[in-house]
Amino acid sequence: MREFETLHAIVDEKKLELPDQALVVVAHHDDEKMWNMQSHLAQRGVGLTVLVLTDSSGRDLKGYTPERLAKARWTEGTASAQEAGLAGLHRIGLPDGQLSSYIDYAIEFGEQFIDDKAVVFAPNYGDEHPDHVAANIVAQKLAGDATPLYEMDTLTGYDQYGNVLVPTEKDIYQPLSTRTARKEKKIYKELNPTQTKNIPWHQRKAMFDALGMTSRRGRERGIPHAAVLFKANNAINDPTRKWLQRSVA
């Protein structure tokens, strides 16, 4: 088996001792920010372990070789993990943009972290980025039939068949109006790295809009942590609702 670099950071050892543990599976550093839920759960006494499945070096940034970018993103990732109150951050450096060709490696990497986890969070299967779809497939495999899997918002509000996503938990996921979904799909298209290699300055606003989407939708409906997740129907037990009802520690 080909070797890929793995990086490990125990961010807060005490959090690994908490009775409630969750695994977040993403393709790239920052993907988990799209769902805006992690610090929320961390504050409520959930130990979060984030797995990043690629070296996240795919963006073409001036002054950065892929190696340098991969390194910088790890540094940035550990800093933001600290800020979000995570328990741990782990990365396997599979090639950014080609994750779907390395799913077995990703699963093998993830298997060492799944045992004590009560919930798995992953990008949406309907996401437009092929690496995000691959991360979802890995998470499905790790979660199996017993561990509930939550999918993050697609940002577009659409699945791959063009259906507006329907919430399965109305206080956790909220429906989008067709108009908003269309607008967000457009913003996301502009961000899709397979279509735009560089992100020009004028698109940075769109980027921040995309990052703020989930929280904005929630605020519009008076739900502070809405529009971030919906549950794949793979398991009956589900502690997430209970976690969210807890008051902040």
Ligand SMILES: [Zn+2]
């Ligand atoms: Zn990503």
